[in-house]
Amino acid sequence: MSERPGDMSERPEGLSGRLGNVSERPGDMSEQTESRGALLRVSGLSKHFRGLVAVAGVGFAVEEGTVHGLIGPNGAGKTTLFNLISGLVPADEGAIVFGGREIVRLPVHARAGLGIARTFQNIRMFEDMSVLETVAAGAHARLSAPVWHCLFDLPRYRAEERAVAVEALELLEFVGLAGRAGERAGDLAYGEQRRLEIARGLASRPRLMLLDEPAAGMNPHETADLARLLRRVRERGVTLLLVEHDMGFVMELCDQLTVLNFGRRIAGGAPAEVRTDPAVIEAYLGKKAAARLAARGAKP
Amino acid sequence: MPVWLDDVLWTYQTLIHSLGINGLLALSMYVVLAVGQLSLGQAAFMGLGAYTGALLSLHTGLPFALVLAGSALVPALAAALIGLPTLRLTGVYLAIATIGLGEVLRVVYVNAEITGGALGLSGIRDRTDSWMILALLGAALAGCFLVGRSRFGRAMEAMRSDQTAAAVIGINLPAYHLGALLASAALAGLAGALSAHSSTFISPNEYAFENAVTILSFAILGGTGSPLGPVIGALVLTALPELLRPLHDFRGVFNGLIIVLVVLFLPRGLLPWRMKRLGGAP
Numbered sequence: 001m002s003e004r005p006g007d008m009s010e011r012p013e014g015l016s017g018r019l020g021n022v023s024e025r026p027g028d029m030s031e032q033t034e035s036r037g038a039l040l041r042v043s044g045l046s047k048h049f050r051g052l053v054a055v056a057g058v059g060f061a062v063e064e065g066t067v068h069g070l071i072g073p074n075g076a077g078k079t080t081l082f083n084l085i086s087g088l089v090p091a092d093e094g095a096i097v098f099g100g101r102e103i104v105r106l107p108v109h110a111r112a113g114l115g116i117a118r119t120f121q122n123i124r125m126f127e128d129m130s131v132l133e134t135v136a137a138g139a140h141a142r143l144s145a146p147v148w149h150c151l152f153d154l155p156r157y158r159a160e161e162r163a164v165a166v167e168a169l170e171l172l173e174f175v176g177l178a179g180r181a182g183e184r185a186g187d188l189a190y191g192e193q194r195r196l197e198i199a200r201g202l203a204s205r206p207r208l209m210l211l212d213e214p215a216a217g218m219n220p221h222e223t224a225d226l227a228r229l230l231r232r233v234r235e236r237g238v239t240l241l242l243v244e245h246d247m248g249f250v251m252e253l254c255d256q257l258t259v260l261n262f263g264r265r266i267a268g269g270a271p272a273e274v275r276t277d278p279a280v281i282e283a284y285l286g287k288k289a290a291a292r293l294a295a296r297g298a299k300p
Numbered sequence: 301m302p303v304w305l306d307d308v309l310w311t312y313q314t315l316i317h318s319l320g321i322n323g324l325l326a327l328s329m330y331v332v333l334a335v336g337q338l339s340l341g342q343a344a345f346m347g348l349g350a351y352t353g354a355l356l357s358l359h360t361g362l363p364f365a366l367v368l369a370g371s372a373l374v375p376a377l378a379a380a381l382i383g384l385p386t387l388r389l390t391g392v393y394l395a396i397a398t399i400g401l402g403e404v405l406r407v408v409y410v411n412a413e414i415t416g417g418a419l420g421l422s423g424i425r426d427r428t429d430s431w432m433i434l435a436l437l438g439a440a441l442a443g444c445f446l447v448g449r450s451r452f453g454r455a456m457e458a459m460r461s462d463q464t465a466a467a468v469i470g471i472n473l474p475a476y477h478l479g480a481l482l483a484s485a486a487l488a489g490l491a492g493a494l495s496a497h498s499s500t501f502i503s504p505n506e507y508a509f510e511n512a513v514t515i516l517s518f519a520i521l522g523g524t525g526s527p528l529g530p531v532i533g534a535l536v537l538t539a540l541p542e543l544l545r546p547l548h549d550f551r552g553v554f555n556g557l558i559i560v561l562v563v564l565f566l567p568r569g570l571l572p573w574r575m576k577r578l579g580g581a582p
Contacts, residue, residue: 109471113470126462129454140471141470
């Protein structure tokens, strides 16, 4: 408990705190007690881009072995939060504890080394690599053959590379890309590239995988396939944190949800609770809430 | 060694020296491009190596191997100095920073006494020979191949295609960027020292910005998919003016035209191969 950040309780409650008051309070309390087993615990995390407040004092916990959804209207700060967790943008303040370790100051590659993988909203491929090589590249963080062995193709490097190739082939089969190993990654179809990104992420044997809109641009059939795949990923022991706009997909797949609006956490809990939460409905649909928030946005 | 080969080497000595030296410069460019960066400081690093080598030869009795080692080391140290604060720069920003380094150094060469001012340094004893230069080029090429085909090469290709995705799979981008810049500076410095001794004379203008662009064109023309590409590019661009000699006054025009045509019709360069790797070859 020593690493439990104190600012959880001191966090200043803004307007949205009041907005989500009823639902947020008990949610926070349960987090504090349950978060002993949390794989990822974010607290008081903030990020400003010049005058724009992208993420403001967000706190939530992701339990090990769950699928945790991060939802909210456009511009709620979901992708920024992902970038903060993976380290692509530095946080202004707040704490990110992963596997019991404070990681908020660690560089991106070090976080990957600790077991955080991610995919991107706009797929990021290594276009010219073969499909197999792409997955092998994903294993980079856990490869340890000595430099000398790597350069001169000596036994320890060979053995490691063989193992990487075997595991990569297994992962390709796992995501449904068996038989495509030799193709150029950039030549795969959109949905296949999404799967390849997941295989690349799994190659590092992560504990946590961040998925940024994995179902974007997919038809209902593909989305259903993806949901099945992600459940199997969780069965491999990988905890999932995903941002997604497809509510059917989210409600069906996620064990827990955190709802963001204008950079703040407005609600959290099981999908059934969140679905009926007045604050969430207001955030997505409510005129009054929109007007109030717009008024706040205009004030510096 | 057959006599005719010796004759060829002797007759075309100057050309062979430039081929080897430009090949090394092309590799120094390749090393930076391989990690997805753009540096236009190659001429500056070359100049640093050339002046270091020339001064060591003129003022000390060091064996040539040590002179060459020093000429690779000094630019590498300079690269570390400018590399550390500019590590966060990418693309054109790093290019501009390295152009700045080149201009600063040129002004130093022109004004400093020890570098002979605008007149440069002359009377450098030629301690090079064709075999030495070609062997060094071969060694550098082999080094690039060894790194390129390993998992480090795979990491470099990843960062070249997408820096963000590469960082997220755990590749330490700053370390690779700095490593590449150091290796690149060392290679350019080595080439500079060889060229200083081969031509026995150096002056500040040889290391101006245009030369950095020429070095970049070696790499672009040859293709940057494998280390062989830039070397081929250097060979072509070094030999071309000689081959076009019968065109007399139009030589420069055709030289430029050929570069333009290659860039237009072979965007991946003359040698569009990419390196095969153990894990990547099913």
